[in-house]
Amino acid sequence: MPTDPSAATITLIIIIIIITTLTAIITRIIVDRDNNMKYVSLSLMQTTLSEDPQALNRHRNVILECVKDSDDSIRRKALDLVMILSNKDNAKDIIKELIAELRVCDRSFKSELGDRICVLVQKARADLTAAEGEERSLVTKWYIDSMLVVLTLAGTVAEDACRALMMVVLNSEGYTAYACDTYFETWESGKYQSPSLTQVTLWMCGEFALRKKSDADDEITLGDFDSPIDETKLLGMIDRILVGANDDGAGVDEDRQKIKAYALTTLAKLYPRCTIAHNKELIRKMLRTLDADVDVEIQTRSVECVIAIMLTGRELNGERSDPFTPQEHPAGGRAGGWASWWVGERSEPTSLLIPHSSPASCSPRTSRP
Numbered sequence: 001m002p003t004d005p006s007a008a009t010i011t012l013i014i015i016i017i018i019i020t021t022l023t024a025i026i027t028r029i030i031v032d033r034d035n036n037m038k039y040v041s042l043s044l045m046q047t048t049l050s051e052d053p054q055a056l057n058r059h060r061n062v063i064l065e066c067v068k069d070s071d072d073s074i075r076r077k078a079l080d081l082v083m084i085l086s087n088k089d090n091a092k093d094i095i096k097e098l099i100a101e102l103r104v105c106d107r108s109f110k111s112e113l114g115d116r117i118c119v120l121v122q123k124a125r126a127d128l129t130a131a132e133g134e135e136r137s138l139v140t141k142w143y144i145d146s147m148l149v150v151l152t153l154a155g156t157v158a159e160d161a162c163r164a165l166m167m168v169v170l171n172s173e174g175y176t177a178y179a180c181d182t183y184f185e186t187w188e189s190g191k192y193q194s195p196s197l198t199q200v201t202l203w204m205c206g207e208f209a210l211r212k213k214s215d216a217d218d219e220i221t222l223g224d225f226d227s228p229i230d231e232t233k234l235l236g237m238i239d240r241i242l243v244g245a246n247d248d249g250a251g252v253d254e255d256r257q258k259i260k261a262y263a264l265t266t267l268a269k270l271y272p273r274c275t276i277a278h279n280k281e282l283i284r285k286m287l288r289t290l291d292a293d294v295d296v297e298i299q300t301r302s303v304e305c306v307i308a309i310m311l312t313g314r315e316l317n318g319e320r321s322d323p324f325t326p327q328e329h330p331a332g333g334r335a336g337g338w339a340s341w342w343v344g345e346r347s348e349p350t351s352l353l354i355p356h357s358s359p360a361s362c363s364p365r366t367s368r369p
Contacts, residue, residue, distance in 0.1 A: 035071045042066060042077040046084070056085040064097050067113075068105075075109065079116050088131050091124035095146060102153045114154025118161035121146045125168070140172050144179050151200060152192035156255065162200050169204065180208040181228050188237055195255040198241060199262050206266035209234055210273035234270070235279050235286075238263055242286055257295055264290055264298060268305050284309060 042063075045056070056063075063085070066078035086094050098117050105113060125143040129136055147165050151157065169179045183201045187193055209229045242263055245256045264287070271283050290302035 035069075035074060038066065038069070038071075038074050039077060042074065042081060046077070046081055053085050053087065056081065057087075057090065060085060060090070060094070064094070067098065068101055072109065076112075079113070083116065083120070086120055086123065088124065088127035091120060091127065092142075095120055095124065099146075099149055099153070102150070107155075110154050111156050114150050114157045115161065117150050117154075118147065118157050118164075121150065122161070122164055137173060137175070140168065140175055141178070143168060144172070144175060144182070148183060148186060148197075151194060151197040152186060153194075154196070155194045157196045162196055165200060166203055170207070176204075176208050177228070180204040184209070184229050184234070184237070188233065193244075195259065198259055202238070202241070202259070202262040202266045205229070205234060205238075206262075206269040210270060231274060231276060231279055235274075235282050238267060239282070239286060242289060246289070257298070260290065260293065260295070260298055264301055264305070271305075271309070 045059070045063075063078050063081045066074055067082065069075055069078070082094060082098070095117060098113065098120070102110060102113050102117065121143060125139055128139045128142075144165075147161075151162075169176055172179070183197070183204055187197060187201045210231055241259060245259045245263070267283050267286055271280060274280050274283065284306060287302045287305045290298050291306070293299050293302070
């Protein structure tokens with residue numbers, strides 16, 4: 001290693017020239033039509049420039065073009081580079097371009113691309129929130145809106161991304177009602193009804209729909225207005241969701257069971273807030289359709305809900321009821337279980353419905369995501 005400062009400077013200049021020249025050569029190779037050459041070039045660029053995102057960022061457009069390639073291995077390698085070069089200064093532009101690709105890419109790639117975009121959106125939110133001069137509330141709104149677009153276009157995304165969205169909405173300052181209304185209206189429009197969007201919409205409706213500002217507490221901030229969602233329209237949406245989930249051709253079994261689990265808990269939460277007798281009867285009817293479900297957990301909880309309604313012998317208006325004793329509990333001695341939670345509105349919201357271990361296990365007693 002040279003000790004002379006002038007020699008060190010010359011060495012540094014030579015290294016920079018070599019890297020610049022090498023990168024230029026790699027970039028030219030990437031635009032080659034040969035897929036093998038593209039893949040090797042992207043791998044070489046990842047190896048040589050992974051420690052220097054700024055140098056990588058100079059070739060952002062070329063890398064993003066590779067995301068549009070028809071070869072899956074090239075697209076994945078390009079996405080690896082995109083994850084490296086993304087930062088708080090360019091994240092919004094990169095996400096915008098990836099969402100544009102998500103709209104037109106083939107169906108087999110949508111879910112994977114959607115997962116990558118979700119990770120970038122979450123990272124960008126954290127970086128922008130920590131940056132000086134950024135308005136926290138505007139960053140939160142951008143995050144909620146961006147995730148909505150991804151959920152509508154990607155179909156199914158990783159459950160961790162949905163949980164992260166739930167957590168942000170739950171802790172957002174004044175955006176809970178906005179998020180609930182926006183996601184509900186998007187689903188209700190009929191254009192986008194993907195499994196992930198359906199699950200998140202059901203969760204939001206269970207937590208925030210039909211609430212008034214007077215219902216808000218330290219853990220739920222509804223914003224500057226009451227929940228604007230119409231009670232009858234909301235239950236009509238859930239009814240259609242359950243009909244679709246019970247259809248043999250409605251997607252894979254895991255997605256359908258998750259949706260039914262979310263719908264079940266949402267109905268349980270909405271019942272005390274309903275003000276129309278006909279809608280309360282509709283909820284009871286929907287709960288009864290689940291008591292013969294193939295999933296034993298969903299069967300049990302739907303029966304617990306219906307029995308809890310009958311045991312109360314009165315309309316539930318959000319008033320807290322005493323929990324069942326072991327002898328009274330309709331599930332056979334599980335005191336303080338799901339039905340005892342459901343009988344009255346809890347003082348704290350349920351933000352995590354489905355544990356990792358079992359998609360259909362939607363215990364309202366679990367903690368936040």
